[in-house]
Amino acid sequence: MAQVSDQIGVGDFYTLKSDSSLGGIVERVWHDTEAGPYTVNPHFLVHKDLPDHVRQQLKRTKLLPENFVVLRLLWSPRVDILVHTSDLLLIDKYFSRGDVVKRKSSDAQSGTVIGTSGTCDLRPHVSITPGQNERILRAEFTPKNTQVRDVNSCELEPYQYWTVGDTVIFDGWVGIIKDVGCTTTVQLEENGSVVVVDDAQDVRRIVPAIPRDFAYVRLSGKPRKREGSSAATLCYPGQRVRVKRSSLAKGRWLSGTFNAGIRPTAVVLNVCSVMLQVHWRLPRSNVQGTTGATKPPDLILEDQLETGDVKNYGFSRSLELAHGVVDPFASVTNMVPSEHVIRRDNSVTRMKLMCVKGGWQPEAGSRSFQIELQSGLSLKPDDSAWFVAEVTSTTSIVKIQWQDSSITDEPSAGICPYNEVDDHDVWPGEIVSLKGPETVQHDLEFERMLRTRAVGVVQSVNAVERIARIRWFKGADITITGEDYNVLVRPHSKLGKITEEITENSLYEIASYQALTKRRGDLVRLERRPKEVPGQSGISWIGEVMDLLPNGLLLVRLGSLDKPRDVKCSILDVTTVLSADDDTTDSDSSGSESSGEWEDDTIMAGQWPGSTIIEYEGSAPSDHDEQEWETDSDSHVATGSEASMDQDEAEEIVPPAEPNPMDLDSSNEPTEMEEIDSQEEPPTNESRSGPSAFEVLEGSAPKQASLAGSGSHTKEWLRAVSREHKILRTSLPEGVYVRTWESDMELLRVLIIGPLGTPYAHAPFLFDITLHSRFPTEAPTAFFHSWTNVGRVNPNLYENGKVCLSLLGTWDGDDDEEEWVAGKSTVLQIIVSLLGLVLVKEPFYNEAGFEALQGTAQSKPTSAIYSEKAFVLSRNFVAKALQNPPTGCEDIIEWLYLPSRNGPSLLRTIMSDCQRFLQDATSEEEEASAAAARQRLNFERYHIDSAKLSQGVLILLRKMVPDLEDRLRYEERLVAESQQVRTSGTDGAMEVERSA
Known part of the structure; x- marks a missing residue:
């Protein structure tokens, strides 16, 4: 456990120093730069000794006081407490592939998470074992104090197979789950009857009572009631719940009968997903031979789920490599304390169990029951046991590629998110454009289009000096459009051939546009068909970006194949379905036309050993009914060598000639300096x-x-x-x-x-x-x-x-x-x-x-x-x-x-x-001492809070200085000539006076 610091962030898991059994997830922090003012809810609690002026400030402004956070206690999902950071102990932090992080928030260098791993401590609720009958499972409640420690997170997966936010594939379309409809099977505590409740919202878990000596009270100063209450949340096997009487009356009774006077408290036996509401994002590309013209229905019902045609994309699936070879991009699903998990089982039976309609037969006088599988499903007697458990604690490790291109494994608790990402930050593998040669054009169909021919791949970044080492493409011609240029629309754009030349460029003279940027963790649609591999089956037209290679290609994992595989492809040959940066991406646009051949099976620089690469077939690109793109054949094509930013031939980092009078900046009052x-x-x-x-x-x-x-x-x-x-x-x-x-x-x-x-x-x-x-x-x-x-x-x-x-x-x-x-x-x-x-x-x-x-x-x-x-x-x-x-x-x-x-x-x-x-x-x-003195003098004038200007800024400054110098020399010459004329005129007048 680590001491809390100013690096505390939303989503971190902390416990109270005063009681380590009381832990929670940080909901808000005082320095949150993204969310609006915190809304004080009726269940908001503060420490009973909180100074009155702090309490009044919170009521008045609804802004968190400095060094305070809102912690959501895990033993009750409805209790938020205001806690000073000095009263917290950090247990773990949670990151996903593609997150941008730092070791310390004050560091200049940042990195990208490329993989995660970790261990969990568990409290099992139910263990499940195959019975003698192949269609019968035996489920047994475990004792309350049972603990299972240091379980590898890769062996676990969420208990609920379908959850809101999951990516699903069905009938040639990709969509995002917006809602899940569930039924809950419960066993009544009073008489042991078993009933299926059709609406999971009518089942509320019973929240434990607040400890008698709990130091937190309502913001108004009134103590919170101690008795346990109920909370509407998705339940799990083994949890005590309270069920609406009307739902019991309408429920499907598997044993026993409804009695109006029965106590509605029960224990959950199972939760089954029976309906998905899906927002469909993108169809399979018509290059593949399937148009996907008709969207699937927004509601996917139980009968369709049971067919197995609806697939949940497996983001956490790893490659099957040789013994002893570790998948460098392995990433586990974040298991947060209080969540429920099930030991991973790759058989189809495990997946079907979440949708089972079979009967439940409790055994009299015992803490066990039986699960009858659907017809057509069976288990082998030698199949291993698995369990449903609650996560009690986690320890996470993240694999990070830093801006200097080094890769390290770091304890998650020692890493902090980089939320205030600078607009000019880039990372290895990103495709960037040199700003000088860019031009903005207009089109009848698109309001603004940006065209660039100076395109390269970031190799590494010196974050302190604000410099990037870039490898350039030769013959690139890219046109992008859309708001902030976030959609690549011109099918004839091309990157050309990557060169070996590497130059150092200021971060301020290059641009990273969303249309040319893919992040690790992005879900993408492949626009060209992968080469078939004998014995492989599954969906091969969609995958997850795993790595950005130094030659400008993407490493994409096809996670919906029965055995996941990696392929390499051009950024122009994929379309983003779901961005790791912004999960609200709603692009229904088709991908651009392919511009290059897929890479072959060879190992490339920067490729991880042991990766399995699939070669792609060169299928013909689709015909798009678009108007001809007008090109300027006489315009300059910036190659890698031409983009080397030589001092004598450097491109200006300012708009081309005749700057738009609609663009400028503002200033402030002079001070006494x-x-x-x-x-x-x-x-x-x-x-x-x-x-x-x-x-x-x-x-x-x-x-x-x-x-x-x-x-x-x-x-x-x-x-x-x-x-x-x-x-x-x-x-x-x-x-x-x-x-x-x-x-x-x-x-x-x-x-x-x-x-x-x-x-x-x-x-x-x-x-x-x-x-x-x-x-x-x-x-x-x-x-x-x-x-x-x-x-x-x-x-x-x-x-x-x-x-x-x-x-x-x-x-x-x-x-x-x-x-x-x-x-x-x-x-x-x-x-x-x-x-x-x-x-x-x-x-x-x-x-x-x-x-x-x-x-x-x-x-x-x-x-x-x-x-x-x-x-x-x-x-x-x-x-x-x-x-x-x-x-x-x-x-x-x-x-x-x-x-x-x-x-x-x-x-x-x-x-x-x-x-x-x-x-x-x-x-x-x-001369260092004298130079430092001059620096301090000038930095005071401009209030640049730094020991020195970065090399990235100096690069721009060196390019601006010559024009200013030329103008100043011209002006100084005018001044000298003017003084000479005045002097000559004065001397002439004096000579005339003496002659007179």
């Missing part, structure tokens, strides 16, 4: 008066999609706009400039210069605020211009222009005071909110729910990574603003940044800082 560097001081030559903060311009306003369009407005609207202009003319914070146009006063163009003390220092951020016709009754709309195509520069600012702010109604505020109030709220408040709430020194915590992480040790490294990314992306904003100054702000940009305009010359400061960062990264040991 001019003393940091002498270069912050303004030039001492001519006046620095500069452009006015607010100005109404002549001419036409820029045409933006964010504008609602001008037109006639009411007098109330005109008065409101006039009021806003008056406020903005006199009250704008330093570093903020607002422009509007006489021809269209609806538009307020706001330019904010990033404040010192934040990663956004000196960077320009542009917003368009539209005072629509419903203003000021409703909040204005805001559009953020994002000058980056490598990710968001701030959690509140999206690349599509969305601005998340409670004043704008695009984000839920903590209280009503943060929302727009007609007649009271102003545009100035929006600007101040952008400065004070959005463009802050630690933008990572602006992400929804992440404020709970602020100040915690585990979040600091992630926050530092986000800040350095925000820093380097906002440096690119400067380059973009100078290249294409936004309409109406040209003079502001020039005055702020260019030395020739007699302004603050921020370009000099920015270039000086960038060069110092790059010099510090390559400084010799003897």
Whole structure:
């Protein structure tokens, strides 16, 4: 057992220090970044000594106090208790294949779970043995205190063969179980009668009484009743239950008869699944010769279940390997304490038993009964015994492949989930795209399509330095579409041939799109037929992704064959049925057309020894009735060598020429930090008066999609706009400039210069605020211009222009005071909110729910990574603003940044800082001390909480610096020429004066 830490997570199993017999599963944690506020239910309990101010805070906010968790006690599924982490002992954590984890939450490196194993302690309820008659089983209740320890989890499986969330295959379709209808067979305690209750919901297990000295009471302060109660939950053999009298009256009595006065307490003998409600996801591919045009019925009834045609996909099935060879991808079903399991039996009899309709014949005066199998089923007398048992404790081991490509086995209790995954994180085997060569195209059928020809496979990742080693495809041509490019729709996309060339690239210049990404644990449909293997039978068109190979292929396990086997295939030859990342995937789309041959039987680099690979036949791809894809034959094809990111021929990590004016980012108020560097001081030559903060311009306003369009407005609207202009003319914070146009006063163009003390220092951020016709009754709309195509520069600012702010109604505020109030709220408040709430020194915590992480040790490294990314992306904003100054702000940009305009010359400061960062990264040991001092100075200016910038950020910085340097040299030359002209003019005047 391990001490609890700040790495506690939802789903972990803990016991109370005060009573190790009281254990439970964590339901909520105080730093939960995904779920909403906890809803206090009537059964919620708190410690009787909980301070009153904490109790009142919980009632008022419904937010968990810091270092508190909600623990669901296992002896009663209806009791949630609020527990301080110091009162808990960690027993085990549970992970599945494909989960992303870390050793410590503060670590930079993460890994992917590729296999699981473990042991369980059990409390058997019923043991089952074959009788002398082949159709009769003998079931016997075991003594209450019986324990079976250290049972290998691979020998166990859930007692219920069908459960909600399982993946099923039937009639050429794959579906997900949404509900299971069960019958429950019980034996009444009063007279031993046996009755089958048709609705399992009418059978409630009897919850044990709360201990007399239990230290937890209701949130209101009232003690909870001690007597046992009943809880509606699926029951298991051996459990004491209470049955509705009306259900007893309607039940099927296998022995005895109904009596209205009988006590409704009983013991469960068996639970049988008799109905499945299924949501059908995807049909078998028509390439296989079966169209699957007609969906099966949503309700699968008992008669169909008994035929065996409905298959439950076996995610935990392992390969049958040679003696002594361990399946490296073996993964067991997580067995959580209080769950019921049955010892694994691979015979069809074990499976049929869950649907048995046979009679039950209790033996008088004993704790045993008989099970009669259905006709057509029988057991051999020498078949081994098996049992139904409750899991009391677990010990889990996880096999993890880390980002540096190493593989280790780790105790599950020492691992923590990586929930706040950075958008730029990738792992070995992932297929990624280089962002520079990407292009976005439009189509009549699809609104946006992204096309890329620079595609590679991640070999390993240096998580600290934010660098990935990538092996590139030659001749790749990929087109993807859909929301966030999550569906591969173009059948003629191809990856080409994998090369041997490996380059190092910044994580910030590559993208991992869902359409090109498969995760371990994904269930996929195979679009090409596997080669037949003699003696094999079962379903071969669906499998689970087990591994991402370094050559870009997937290792897929066909778990529905009678003997599971692994195959290798291209990512373009599979369609995701169920994603390990998101089990709500509802894609009914067909897979893309095949683009390559299946790999043969050979062992490949990175392949696990002992794996059995099936060769695939080259069946012809299906004909799709689609319009011809228009290609650009003259466009550049990025090969592996061309994507090597050479210093002289590097692709820009910014959008192609002419950036979309609909994309930009925002900034905040300057702070008092001019003393940091002498270069912050303004030039001492001519006046620095500069452009006015607010100005109404002549001419036409820029045409933006964010504008609602001008037109006639009411007098109330005109008065409101006039009021806003008056406020903005006199009250704008330093570093903020607002422009509007006489021809269209609806538009307020706001330019904010990033404040010192934040990663956004000196960077320009542009917003368009539209005072629509419903203003000021409703909040204005805001559009953020994002000058980056490598990710968001701030959690509140999206690349599509969305601005998340409670004043704008695009984000839920903590209280009503943060929302727009007609007649009271102003545009100035929006600007101040952008400065004070959005463009802050630690933008990572602006992400929804992440404020709970602020100040915690585990979040600091992630926050530092986000800040350095925000820093380097906002440096690119400067380059973009100078290249294409936004309409109406040209003079502001020039005055702020260019030395020739007699302004603050921020370009000099920015270039000086960038060069110092790059010099510090390559400084010799003897200069380390001086370099460190310069680093500290500059990091203070940008508040980058890190010892140094990562190599991944420096790679981007090196690519941005040359353009800025060229512009600065040009401006310095203009300044020098201007000074020379002034000097010459002064000397000439003096000469004329002397001559006179």
